[in-house]
Amino acid sequence: MNAPLKPGAFRAAAAIAPSGKDSAAPIIRFERVGKVFAGRRGQNPVAALEGIDLSVPRGAIVGVIGRSGAGKSTLIRLVNGLERASSGRILIEGEDVTALSEAGWRTRRRATGMIFQHFNLLSSRTVFDNVALPLEIAGTPKGEIADRVGKLLDLVGLADKRERYPAELSGGQKQRVGIARALATEPKVLLCDEATSALDPETTQSILALLRKVNRELGVTILLITHEIPVIKEICDRVAVIEGGRIVEEGETFEILTRPQHPTTARFAEVVTGVEMPAHLAGQLRDEQQPGGSTVLRVTFSGAHATAPVISRLGTTIGIDVNILAGRIDAIAGKPFGSLLVSVPAGEPGISAVLGALKSLELKAEVIGHVA
Numbered sequence: 001m002n003a004p005l006k007p008g009a010f011r012a013a014a015a016i017a018p019s020g021k022d023s024a025a026p027i028i029r030f031e032r033v034g035k036v037f038a039g040r041r042g043q044n045p046v047a048a049l050e051g052i053d054l055s056v057p058r059g060a061i062v063g064v065i066g067r068s069g070a071g072k073s074t075l076i077r078l079v080n081g082l083e084r085a086s087s088g089r090i091l092i093e094g095e096d097v098t099a100l101s102e103a104g105w106r107t108r109r110r111a112t113g114m115i116f117q118h119f120n121l122l123s124s125r126t127v128f129d130n131v132a133l134p135l136e137i138a139g140t141p142k143g144e145i146a147d148r149v150g151k152l153l154d155l156v157g158l159a160d161k162r163e164r165y166p167a168e169l170s171g172g173q174k175q176r177v178g179i180a181r182a183l184a185t186e187p188k189v190l191l192c193d194e195a196t197s198a199l200d201p202e203t204t205q206s207i208l209a210l211l212r213k214v215n216r217e218l219g220v221t222i223l224l225i226t227h228e229i230p231v232i233k234e235i236c237d238r239v240a241v242i243e244g245g246r247i248v249e250e251g252e253t254f255e256i257l258t259r260p261q262h263p264t265t266a267r268f269a270e271v272v273t274g275v276e277m278p279a280h281l282a283g284q285l286r287d288e289q290q291p292g293g294s295t296v297l298r299v300t301f302s303g304a305h306a307t308a309p310v311i312s313r314l315g316t317t318i319g320i321d322v323n324i325l326a327g328r329i330d331a332i333a334g335k336p337f338g339s340l341l342v343s344v345p346a347g348e349p350g351i352s353a354v355l356g357a358l359k360s361l362e363l364k365a366e367v368i369g370h371v372a
C-alpha cells in the first residue's frame with residue numbers, strides 16, 4: 001500500500017530526513033561558485049558565473065531574475081548536474097554535489113524535480129504515461145504508479161485528461177503535466193526554468209497559483225529562474241538579481257522590489273511598483289514652482305499603510321486638497337504596496353509642510369516637479 005498524496009505529504013517525508021541534517025540549514029547553498037565555459041575555436045573562455053553566493057532556505061520559493069545571457073540557465077543547470085561548477089562549492093541538503101560522480105547524480109536527481117519553458121513532454125505518450133515515466137525508470141511497482149499518478153493528476157486538475165496526448169492540450173495544461181511529472185518521485189526541491197514564459201498572462205497566473213500550492217501544501221522548496229518580474233512579485237519569498245554572471249542584489253522580495261539598491265533591480269522593480277505620469281501632464285512638468293500652480297509628488301506606502309485612508313487623512317491633517325493623478329495598489333510577495341502620483345496646490349501651507357505631514361503619516365514622498 002502506498003502513502004496517499006495528501007497535504008503535507010512531502011513535508012512529512014522531509015521531516016524524516018536522515019538524522020544529523022540541520023532542518024534550519026538552507027536546502028541549497030552556493031558558495032563562491034564560478035563557471036567558465038571553454039571558448040569555442042579561437043574564442044576566449046566565457047565566465048558565465050562568478051562568485052555566486054546564494055542560499056535557498058528549506059520550504060521557500062526563491063527566484064533568480066536577470067536578462068538574457070545573465071547566467072540564469074547556467075545557475076539552475078548546476079543544481080541538477082547538467083553543468084559542473086568550475087570553482088566554489090554547491091551544497092544540496094548538506095551534500096557537496098560539486099564532487100559527485102555520475103552515479104551519485106542519478107540518485108541526487110531523483111530528489112530534484114524540474115519543469116521547463118517548453119514543457120519537454122513526450123508526444124507519443126499519454127498524459128498518464130508522461131507522469132508515470134520517472135516512476136517507471138525508478139522501478140516503482142505498477143499498482144503504486146497507477147495510484148500515485150492518479151493523485152498527482154488530481155492535484156494539478158487534469159484527472160479528466162489522463163488518456164489525452166500532449167498535442168490535444170493547451171500550454172497551461174501541458175505545464176500542469178510537467179509539474180505532475182516533476183513531482184512524481186516526491187522531490188524536496190522543484191527547479192523551474194522559465195516555466196511560464198511561453199504562457200499568456202492568465203494561464204501564467206494559474207500556473208503560479210499551482211506552484212504556490214505545491215510549495216505551501218506539499219512543503220516542496222522551489223528555485224525558479226525567470227526574466228519576468230511579475231513572476232517574482234507574485235510567488236517568490238526571496239529574489240536574487242543576476243547580471244553579467246554575478247548576483248547584484250539578493251533578499252526578501254518585498255524589500256528588494258520596494259527599496260532596490262542596484263540600477264538593474266530598480267529597472268525590474270519599476271515594472272511592478274512604478275506609476276506612469278499621464279501623458280498630458282508629462283509635457284507640463286517644470287523644475288520651478290509655477291505661480292498659482294501645483295506641485296506633483298510621488299507618494300509610496302506599504303504594509304498596513306497601503307490600506308489606510310492616507311489621502312483623506314492628509315486632507316484632515318493639514319487641510320489641503322490632494323488631487324490623485326495616477327496610482328497603483330498591488331500586492332508584492334503577498335504584502336500590500338501602493339504608489340500614487342498626486343498634486344497639491346502651491347502656496348500655503350507650503351510644500352515642506354506637506355512633506356512633513358506625509359512623513360508623520362509614515363509615507364515616503366518625493367517632489368517630481370511642478371505644473372502651472
Ligand code: ADP
Pocket residue numbers: 037038046047048066067068069070071072073074075
Ligand atoms: P541566461 O539563462 O541568463 O540567458 P546563460 O546561463 O544561458 O544565461 O548564459 C550565460 C553566459 O554563458 C552567456 O554569455 C552564454 O553565451 C554563455 N554560455 C552558456 N552556455 C554556454 C556553453 N555551453 N558554452 C559557451 N558559452 C556558454
